[in-house]
Amino acid sequence: MEISPVLLPIIGLMLALWTVTAMWLMIKASRDSQASAAHKKVARRLSRMVEEGPAIPLLVRVDGRIEAPDRFARWIGLDKVPEYLSELAGTDDRGLSEEQVEELSTLVRRTQKSAKPFKLALRPPGSRKSLALRGALADPAVSPSGAALIWVFDFTETDDELARLGEEAARARDDFGALVGLIEAAPMPMWFRGADMQLRLVNKAYVEAVGAKSADQVVAEQIELVEKVGGRSAAQVAQQSADRRQPIERILSATINNARRTIRVTDLPLVGEGIAGYAVDIEEMEEQAREFRAFREAQRSMLDQLSIGVAQFDAQHRMTFANQPFHRVFSLPPGVVNERTTFEQMLMVARENGRIPEVRDFPAWRKELGEWFQMDEPEEVAWPLPDSTHLRLVAQPLPDGGLVLIAEDQTEQLALSATRDTLLRTRTATFDSLFEALAVFAPDGHLELWNRGFPVAWGLEGEELDGHPQAEQLLEAISKQLADPKQISEIGQTIRSATLDRKNRRGRIALADGRTLDYAGVPLPDGNGLITVLDVTASQQAEEALRERNRALEEADAVMTRFLANMSYEFRTPLTSIGGFAELLSQGIAGDLSPQAKEYVQAITMSVGKLTAQVENVLDLSQSEAGLMPLRKSKLEMIPFIEQIVRKREDRIVEGGLTLDVKGNASNVIEADRQQLQRAIGHLLDNAIANTPRGGRILIDIAKRRGQNRIVISDNGQGMSQHELARALEGIRMSADGKGIERRQGLGIPLARQLVEAHGGALDIQSRKNAGTTATITLP
Structure with a gap:
């Protein structure tokens, strides 16, 4: 079969067209697939954004079914989102309450019927979250059947913040009211000027100070409290304070309650508001300052007349006053007060002139004296100077951090006191x-x-x-x-x-x-x-x-x-x-x-x-020989009693170069006549001192044996032979004819023996030539 030449081109053209069509379809399908994937990606992203967003969508259909993310269920305390709106009511403080579900259902039905939006705020029972619901009729693209779309917002933090702000606002209103009341009741004139420097607000004290009837009259007539000073009015000074954005304080005279008073006026700029001002009456303060200056001058004039040195230092340790005796005591040059010499420099000058005590570490000593400024109580010290001068210093800290230093030369006074003490001791010793x-x-x-x-x-x-x-x-x-x-x-x-x-x-x-x-x-x-x-x-x-x-x-x-x-x-x-x-x-x-x-x-x-x-x-x-010795017995502690006797002879013992030891029990107590027993022991001790050469030793031993008290006085002196001891014990005797007194030896030993015997005791004396003497007193 032969094919027509015309048909071949047509077939080729159709094949080409089919190929092109197939390729276009393939390309379009690829593009649609990419677009679909992109749309899915966008849908997932939008879904995720909605999931993570601050608001949760809740879709309520006409039949009551709901659609919402699981996050909504967690917000209201449920495990999952229920199927119907009425099932949002939970139990055991989970979900919404019956009243909240009923109110929400009513608003949803009204919106579905009338398309009227609604707003609702609620707090689920048992939850700390505060939820805001905003409902409206859903777009047909979302739900074509007339469903309601509710956006749920979590405004817990916002609600808490609003509550806090509400409390702060209430507190601020109360504080503002109290501040206004305080300003109104303030005893000092206070005012407020606007940005145009015109008076807008004055308190009651301001009205009384200018003699106006009311605050409205003061504001209406712009009655100023302060007259022009130096060609500038009070408003001009306030404008200057606003321009500088710094307070301006000045002291001037003004008429307050029909009397001229000294006041301190302060203009205080308020950023973005205006100028506040107040005036403080300092007339009494100024009067006290004048009286204080007069008193200080009189005091310093009086201090210059004293014989005691007085100096005053301020809180910076600088000398502000020093009278002439102070200059003389510390040998200070003229002009130390005018040069504002510091306390440390004053000590340096006094040290160079030898008017301070000798100290090993002068810097540390000076630093220690610098602590006088921080003390709470006065400090009194004595300074012995190298030239035998004795100074008495009193450091009196002042409340302002300063110091008053008082220096008194007590050299002559101490000398007179020492002389007087010596005379008194001499008189007392003589009397005793x-x-x-x-x-x-x-x-x-x-x-x-x-x-x-x-x-x-x-x-x-x-x-x-x-x-x-x-x-x-x-x-x-x-x-x-x-x-x-x-x-x-x-x-x-x-x-x-x-x-x-x-x-x-x-x-x-x-x-x-x-x-x-x-x-x-x-x-x-x-x-x-x-x-x-x-x-x-x-x-x-x-x-x-x-x-x-x-x-x-x-x-x-x-x-x-x-x-x-x-x-x-x-x-x-x-x-x-x-x-x-x-x-x-x-x-x-x-x-x-x-x-x-x-x-x-x-x-x-x-x-x-x-x-x-x-x-x-x-x-x-x-008296003893006649048996008439009077005794007044009392309890005597032996150790102190013997020490008292020894103390009276301390000078003789020291001059004789002797050593005296006292031994005994401190608890030993006897009953005896203090005066008579003291004389008996004193005579025996005098005899031992007189007969013991230089370098010798005297021992007094006090003991109690077998119910009797023994006092032994021994020495290592010259001693006596038996003949000399017998004559010493005889003392004074009557003469052979009975008409006179024959003195054999001293009276001390016989008198001591008789005094001891008068106490019912006995005195035994043992002595050897050049071997010392031992006297033993035995008392009951």
Whole structure:
């Protein structure tokens, strides 16, 4: 079969056309496939964006079925999204409540019927989330059957923020109201200007200050509180403060309540608001400042007249004032105040002039003194200077951080005080060493001075006189010790006669304990009165004992009586007079004495003391021999008692180059007459000191054995032979004819033995030549 030549081109053309068509279809299919993949990718991305978006879509169909992501179920507390809208109500605080579902259903049905959108806010029970629902009729492209599309928003944070902002706004309104009330009630004028510098608001104090009727009148008439100053009005100054954006404060005078007052005016710019201002009345402050300046000038003028150096430093440690005595004390050059010299520089200048104490580390010492500025209490120090000057410094910190430094030269005062203390100690020692009991009464009747024997003589405790009682109180205590309390008036008359009448008066009185005292009142040159008391019991008892002796001893009794009488009245009275006159001479009653005359007076006083001691020894020895030794026993702690005896002889021990040791039990206590036992032990100790060469040793051993107290006084001195010891123990004896006294040796050892025996004890003395002496006192 032959093919027509015309048909071949047509077939070829059709094949070509089919090929082209097939290729186009293939290309189009590829493009559609890519477009479909792109659309799917976009759909997935959009779905993911919706899933991650802040809002969740909820589609509610006409039949009540719902469509929503699972995230919506988690928001309302469900495990999954239910199928119908009515199933959103859960149990056990899960899902929405019945009321919320009912309200949502009503709004959805209304939207489906009328296409009216709605808004709803709700909080699922048991959840902290706050949800906002915005519903509208769904687009037909979304759901062509008239479904409702609800967008659910989680505005929990926004709701909390709104609640917080609401609270802050309420608080701000309350604060603003309180601030307005505070400004209105403020006692100082306050105002506010707008951006045009016109008054817009003033408080009540402003209205009263300018004398207006109301705040509206002030604002309407623009009544200014402050007049023009230097050609500038108050509004112009406020404009200047606004331009600078800085507060302007000035002090000026203004008329307030029809009176000229000094005020401090402050204009305070408020950014974007205007200018606030207030005025503080400082008239009283200025008046106080003027008074303070006048007071300071008067004070500094007064300080310049003082003999005590005073300087003042400010909080920067700079000197602001120093009077002339301060310049003189520290040898400061002129101009230190004008040059504002610092505290440290002042110390440097004083150090160069030798007006501070010698210190090892001056920088550290100066730094330590710099701490005076931070102290809360005044600091007082003493500065001994190299030239023997003694300064007393008082550092008084000031409230403003400054310091007041007071310097007083006490060199002369300390010298006078030392001299006075020496005289007082000498007087006290003299009084205490006298045998008589002495007391000095002031003209007003109070007891000023007394020796140790005064309370003992009257049977009083020493503590009763420590308060320096009045004469009436002392006489009341003494009256209890008298045999006849009515005789106390005689002692009062003696005190009054010596102090007020300036007359001598004497008397004798008996005590309830059987003792008899002689007393006398002597007026002193300084207006005081001296009362001397002497215990004459022993002499009276001796006299009575002598009268009772038999005729064979009448002569001996007469001798003893005369001896005691002579010792009591003929020796003691002149000695007392000599001692009194010597004391008056030493006190300058007869005029100032030359140094040599003073030495003579001191020698007289010493001789009187020694002679008085000898008289006392002889008297006590005589009383002891007659068996009339009075004893007033009390409990004595042995160690302090012995130490007191040793202390009185400390100078002699030191001068003799001796060593003295005291051993014993501190708890050892005995009952004895303090005065008599002290004299007995003192005589034995004096004998040991006198007979022990330089470098020797004295030992006092106190012990208690078999119920008896033993006091052993031993030395390694010269010692005595048996013959010398026998003569020392004999002491004073009557002469062979019985008409005189034969003195064999000193009175100390015999008197000590008799005093010990008067206590019911015994004294045993053992001595060997050049081997020392041992005296043993045994007391019950």
